[in-house]
Amino acid sequence: RKEVEQDPGPFNVPEGATVAFNCTYSNSASQSFFWYRQDCRKEPKLLMSVYSSGNEDGRFTAQLNRASQYISLLIRDSKLSDSATYLCVVTNNNAGNMLTFGGGTRLMVKP
């Protein structure tokens, strides 16, 4: 079983739609959680950190469920520019704080 698992997609949605991605992690010692965005053939860039209390940044909402070991990302009012791959990332401070990446979920927003 992979340490961080994501549905690879692609998720094809129309502009304006709301879309949600989930990510599960297997290491219960994981302590920090993030969503990264990666455009085609580019480097990943930090989208947002994920906190236990949940956090929101504009149209993006991230939530963490430690009991079930999953992380979610909700995108409201999708824009064409949201088309990208979204990577779920976790760290384990007991393992030198190394980032462990999920395989990514590809989102395609259509006009």
Place this chain on the structure above:
Amino acid sequence: DGGITQSPKYLFRKEGQNVTLSCEQNLNHDAMYWYRQDPGQGLRLIYYSQIVNDFQKGDIAEGYSVSREKKESFPLTVTSAQKNPTAFYLCASSKGQFSNTIYFGEGSWLTVV
């Protein structure tokens, strides 16, 4: 501007050749990393270095080598022992071992011909 510079962006290698990918950062970060990404997959850690003159193997170090002689530089050599080297290689850095914020270079595409 501060950041991470990788070169070359595109590289073709003949089978049996070693190649070295350059990674330079001017962020004054202590920690540097090399990742490999295959199409449709996540990033896998090759090597990392938390401090100058020290580095550790990641999950897929076989067929690769690194050095960290200077804080700013962390070159990766893809040796002929790496059986499937065609991939997208990403260098990254962070302030220190327990810093959660990691910055990536733009990546290097390596193709074996």
